[in-house]
Amino acid sequence: MPSLLSDRCSCPGPPHVDLTEAYIAQHQASSQPPPESLRDCERSLLSNLKEHGWSHVTVRLSDLPQGSPLVVSSADDAMKDAKFQWKNPKESILRLFDDSALIPNATYRTSESGAPGESSVEPKKSWESRRCTSYNNNNQNDEQSEASPLDSVTNALHSIICTVNWLLHLPPNLLIAQRQDTPGTPTRHQYGCFCNKHQDGCNSHGPCNLDLLRVFHYDKVEPPKNQNDAIMGSSPHTDWGSFTVVWQDTVGGLQTYCRTCQAWRDVEASFDDNLLRFVIHVGDATSLAMNCGRELLGDGEHPSSPFFPSPKHRVLSPVTETRVSLVYFVYPSPGQSLESLASGVASWLETDQGKRGGAHAKTPSHGHIPYEHYYLLHDQSESNRNRLPKDVYLEICKRSMEQVFAEKWTQVQRS
Numbered sequence: 001m002p003s004l005l006s007d008r009c010s011c012p013g014p015p016h017v018d019l020t021e022a023y024i025a026q027h028q029a030s031s032q033p034p035p036e037s038l039r040d041c042e043r044s045l046l047s048n049l050k051e052h053g054w055s056h057v058t059v060r061l062s063d064l065p066q067g068s069p070l071v072v073s074s075a076d077d078a079m080k081d082a083k084f085q086w087k088n089p090k091e092s093i094l095r096l097f098d099d100s101a102l103i104p105n106a107t108y109r110t111s112e113s114g115a116p117g118e119s120s121v122e123p124k125k126s127w128e129s130r131r132c133t134s135y136n137n138n139n140q141n142d143e144q145s146e147a148s149p150l151d152s153v154t155n156a157l158h159s160i161i162c163t164v165n166w167l168l169h170l171p172p173n174l175l176i177a178q179r180q181d182t183p184g185t186p187t188r189h190q191y192g193c194f195c196n197k198h199q200d201g202c203n204s205h206g207p208c209n210l211d212l213l214r215v216f217h218y219d220k221v222e223p224p225k226n227q228n229d230a231i232m233g234s235s236p237h238t239d240w241g242s243f244t245v246v247w248q249d250t251v252g253g254l255q256t257y258c259r260t261c262q263a264w265r266d267v268e269a270s271f272d273d274n275l276l277r278f279v280i281h282v283g284d285a286t287s288l289a290m291n292c293g294r295e296l297l298g299d300g301e302h303p304s305s306p307f308f309p310s311p312k313h314r315v316l317s318p319v320t321e322t323r324v325s326l327v328y329f330v331y332p333s334p335g336q337s338l339e340s341l342a343s344g345v346a347s348w349l350e351t352d353q354g355k356r357g358g359a360h361a362k363t364p365s366h367g368h369i370p371y372e373h374y375y376l377l378h379d380q381s382e383s384n385r386n387r388l389p390k391d392v393y394l395e396i397c398k399r400s401m402e403q404v405f406a407e408k409w410t411q412v413q414r415s
């Protein structure tokens with residue numbers, strides 16, 4: 001039975017994970033494995049992502065050393081114009097949507113919906129900015145591509161996913177695009193785009209990463225007469241990439257679908273000016289890589305409900321005031337295909353480092369992979385809606401993820 005809007009999931013939610021110590025440790029010594037003292041933190045994050053596919057994570061701002069990307073974003077020079085402050089994020093974000101706001105290297109979007117044929121347009125606007133600004137900048141001869149004031153937000157959110165990848169002993173530079181440090185690289189670029197046109201020819205060999213920040217402004221709408229007529233600020237979907245980091249204001253509205261209760265649950269939204277709260281979602285690419293790897297390698301063992309599921313979620317339009325959010329989409333390292341990710345993950349999990357993380361532990365039950373859960377595999381184009389998700393998987397699994405994502409973007413309406 002499909003759930004009604006008014007049905008609510010009653011399962012206990014995944015526990016909050018305090019990432020502060022791990023964040024500090026990773027930023028101090030990312031070449032070392034996580035220390036024993038972080039074992040509990042690692043276990044609870046692993047179990048949230050493995051079972052539910054999402055987790056709340058928190059970071060205590062006042063405990064972070066100066067210079068870490070989350071602190072830099074409050075003081076960074078490049079942010080002076082936009083005055084982005086984690087202590088007052090909503091105000092900073094609303095300012096980006098002032099009539100006069102013009103953000104270099106960012107795309108302003110005014111309308112979108114889940115698919116081209118969909119009659120209702122989601123009432124929201126957004127700024128979209130790539131982590132790689134030189135990729136974003138069409139003028140490839142321009143040595144001084146202008147910094148976007150969103151760069152330090154992007155770097156800050158990227159630094160969180162670097163901690164997650166490290167803490168869970170996931171393979172380096174596979175599910176997330178990382179680059180080795182270049183001596184002398186300024187700290188503020190440490191987690192940002194490492195593209196250096198002279199050194200690694202990002203522009204001639206394609207982008208150094210595909211990651212994308214979206215800053216959303218969800219318009220306030222009239223309260224629906226009936227709960228089941230609620231307007232969607234973002235229609236139900238799974239995210240297509242590796243991971244997503246979400247920051248939402250206290251208005252709330254983000255909901256996750258619980259496949260056990262077949263009902264939606266509100267993702268808690270609260271604010272404390274010293275405690276940054278984020279939600280991490282597992283994306284389709286990670287989930288497919290984790291679950292298809294073993295099948296593709298022919299060992300025949302795979303769980304009936306995927307571990308590391310990519311959670312279905314949606315956003316209800318706010319009825320009291322504008323809702324804002326920062327949504328940072330992390331994509332696999334460029335050049336990977338779904339198949340190479342799957343075999344990359346499978347081989348990594350056999351290494352000593354991979355085994356240490358516990359992500360390899362298999363679920364005892366065996367069954368089929370629910371391809372239909374993955375929106376990446378839904379053919380949302382107007383022309384060809386009846387391709388089965390498994391057929392879509394087989395069709396795209398050898399293609400580069402850049403191509404796959406580019407095609408997906410043409411399937412959903414946004415302008």
Ligand SMILES: O=C(O)CCC(=O)C(=O)O
Binds near residue numbers: 315326
């Ligand atoms: O705005 C949010 O909280 C989430 C939006 C979202 O899920 C998305 O854009 O993929």
Ligand SMILES: [Fe+2]
Binds near residue numbers: 239244
């Ligand atoms: Fe999403």
